[in-house]
Every structure is written in C-alpha cells, then in structure tokens.
Amino acid sequence: MRTVLRWVRKWWPGLIPLALLWIWAAWMNTAAWETDLAGRAAAALKNNVLDRANVEADGRDLTLSADAFSEEGRQSALSIVEAVPGARLVRDQTRVVPEAKPFAWSGERDVTRFTLAGNVPSPAIRGRLDDALRSLAGNAEVADHMEYARGAPQRFDAATQILIEQLARLSSGKVALSDSSITLTGMARDLGGREAIADALKKLPDGFAVTENAIQAPPYIFQANKDPVAATVTLTGYVPDNNIHGTIIAAARRKFFSEQIVDNLKASVGSPPGFTQGVVEALGGLSRLSTGALTISDTDVKLAGDAFYDVAIDQIRSELRTDLPQGWHATADITAKPPASSVDPTVCQQLFAELLAKSKIRFESAKATIDRDSAGLLDRMIETAMRCPTAAIEVGGHTDTDGDADANMALSQRRAQAVVDYMVRAGAPADRLKAVGYGETEPVASNDTDEGKAQNRRIEFLVR
C-alpha cells in the first residue's frame, strides 16, 4: 500500500496532458454526443402517440416536451426517454392535451381552400379527416388548423367524416360541431345539393343533432325566350321531374301556337313551391308578347319584351300579379311594339285566315269562357284587326251538332260575343265588330266523327 501511495504521489505531472486531452475531447465531442443522444431518444419514442414531441439534449441531460393523449401515455414517454443509454437526467416538459369544453370542430370551404379547424382527439382521427378532405378537395388547397384536445363526443370520427363529405357539396360554407350539436351554413354547389345534404345528415351517428341547417341552394332557374324571327320558343333551366316537364311542354305548345318549342330543360330537385303553376302562368304572359324573355329565379319572375298593343301591357302585368302562386313576385318590363302598317280589308281577311289556320280560339267546355291558352292567338287577332281600320269585322261562332240546336245557337252567339268583348276591351272599336252565332248551321266537316266535330266548333272572322 505504501508502495502504491509512493507511485501515486508522482503521477500528478501527467494530469497536465490529461487536462489538455479532456478539453480537446469536450471541444470535439459535445455537439456530436448531444445529437446522438437526442436522436436515440427521439427514435425510442417513435411508437408513442404524442403531439409536438421534441427531445433536446444538453450534455447528458434531456428535455422532453410533448403533448400526450393520456396520463399513461405521458408517463410511458418519460420512462422511455429516461431509459435511453447515456442519459442522465430528463427534464419533464410534457403535458396531457387539455380537455376542450365544449369540444368544437369545424370545416370550412371557400372558393380556393378547404380549412379544418377546432379540436381533434387524436392523430389517427386527424389523419383520416385530412385524407378524406384531400380526396374530396381535388386541386383545392387544404389547410389543417386543428388542435388536439380531449373530450370528443362518442363517434366523433364518424360524424365528422359525414360532415366533411357535405363540404364537398358546398360552393362555400361551413360545417361545425360543438359537442354533439351540428350547424351548417353556406351555399350548395349544385341544385339539389341542399336536399342531398339534408339526406346525408340523417345518417349521423346517434347522439348528434343538427341544430341549424342554413344551407342555401343556388337559384332554381327556368328561362324561356321567344324569338319571332326564328319562330321558336326556347326553354332552358330546370324542372323537378319528368311529369312536370311534360306538363310544362304541353302548356307551352298550347300557348305558343305558331312557334316551335325548343326544349333544353333538365331535371333537378330543389324547385320552389308552386313551380308548375308559376311557370305555366308566366309562360302565358310570354305568349302574349311578340318578342320577349322570361326568367324565373326561384320565386322571382322577370318578364321582358314587346306586347302587341298598349292595353295588353297592363293586362299581362295584372295577370302575373294575381295568377302567380302565393309568395311569388313578378317584374314585368314590357313595352308595346310599334303598330304595324295598315292593310286593306282583303289582306286583313287573309291575315285572319292564316292565324286561324294555325290555331283556333278555344273555350271552356259548353261555356262561353275563353280558354286562357288562346290569349296569345287573340292578341294576334286584335293586332290584325287594328291594321284594317276601315273594315267591319264579323265574328262568327259555330258549334257541332251535339246537343240541342237552339242551345248550340245560343252558345255560339255567346262565344262570338265573348270574343268581341275581349277585342273591345283590348281597344278595338266596338262599332266595327259584330258577333254572330251560327250554331250548327254551317259545318265545315262531317259531324259524324270527333275530328269533324272539333273542326266545326270554331270562331271565324269575316271582313266586310
């Protein structure tokens, strides 16, 4: 022992090069050691579910900062880092993610971007939400501003997946969840989008409730354009289904007797209430214009064009006001077309004949009430009557042989008078118009067939 002590007393000079070596080693190794230690700690935490996990080394000491999703997860992460070989002390800067009350989440869409915000309970659910949104977003930008929090309602994952799918149906808007309460605002991308969203929301998991669904649909558009040069009426826009489509086309064919109907209508849900009635009435207004355009946007009706004569303007406006469904609004921007040049009675007769060859003035069955589908034809007849100011015009009523002859005579007289009254109200001079009922005395076809009878039921205009 004494010998060893004697040796040790003489070892001190070697401490000088040793100190130099120590300084050199510290200089060269500190950064490398810290990088290696932090790297091994981070690798050890790889399988732990943590948010914002970060390990920093300071010498042999490690600082672990992370948000864990449970107390067990937090303790586990600390234990793993403490067990990393070479680590001396672990400074704990971990926490369990805070509990959100209420647990709020939202998804928002604007023209170019989808944004997810609010609370999300775990990285796995966050990943699924991001993936779902990216698959729906196409080329749009996706921004994830969600923050982790505890306290998500049961089946949060399933509910938010459904809500994200609804974002794709919006052109702009927001879907939001607060605990189990859901609100939706914005504009549906397509017609029918609002209804599709409402249907999808029925599949939400139990416990979730929609407290506000303020999704608006794009306007339900129906348009008709009457082009007298091409002799066409072009229908564009939407109709709810094939039945209503057929009804509208049939009404258009009755009202536009001399124009070809160009049908460019598409079927789509989302029509406003009273759509069929509103469209048919508005088409009636258009049929009384020489040229014009009809636009129906939801329940707003805009009719513009030229009427055949001045009085028709007020009549059309009044009819739109009274005959459209309740809650519909009409705007009529109508002027009267310039009066056509006068013609002699022969030409006048010819013009009447041409018009009546295309269609005929119709009445309600066994009555003298003029069918409203004949308004367009009558306006053309009135315009023609005004072009021959010197001529006397006889309006003759005719019937088929069904029923009593005297009754038919009276009916034909009343119908002829109804036409004369209509024309006088429109501004035609009463002294030049005369109503004559011929009953069944002047058939133009056999009364043995329905077709013949239909031809015999007629109004004729005779210029004298």
Place this chain on the structure above:
Amino acid sequence: MGYFVTFHWMWLAGAALIGLAMGWISIVQRGTGLSKRAMQIAAAILVVAIALSASRVLGPAMSRILPWPGRFGYWLDLGLVMLATYFVGCAIGSWLRERMIWRSAPRS
C-alpha cells in the same frame, strides 16, 4: 455508463496511454512527489467531483447555481472517466516498470 464509455473510447484510450507513460516514468523519477497535504486536498476535490457526478439528487440543488447540470455535468463525467482511465494506465505503467526493475536488479 457503458454507452458513454463506448462512445468516447478513443479519448479514453488516449488518457490510458498518457497514464501508462506517466506510470512508467514515475518509478524512476527523483523526489517524493506531492506532499501529504496536497494529496489530501486532491482527494477531497476528487470525492466532491465524484459525488456531484454520481448523485442525481444534486441536479435540482445545482440548478440554483447553474441552470442545469447540462454540459458542465457532461464535461465533469467525461473528465472523471478520463481521470479514472488515466489512473488505471498509471497503475499498470508503474507496476510494469517496477516489475522490470525488480527483474533486472542484481541479486546479492
């Protein structure tokens, strides 16, 4: 500590070589070396350093003086390990030299 030694093995090998050389030389060096008092002071410093390094309990206590043991702790640990290696090298060097002198000494 095993990983710590493995990571720094080249530097420890250097410390061992210095110790080996110092131990080899010290046997034939003239003089008595450090005084008893100096040896006691050196031993006390060493004990304190080892205590600081070994005790994790001292970590928070040290934080009043230093923000955290951090790099100072690492350098202390490295120095102590190198010192220990140096001493082992010295002991081996001295023992080998002593043995060689004993063998070559004339026998009477």
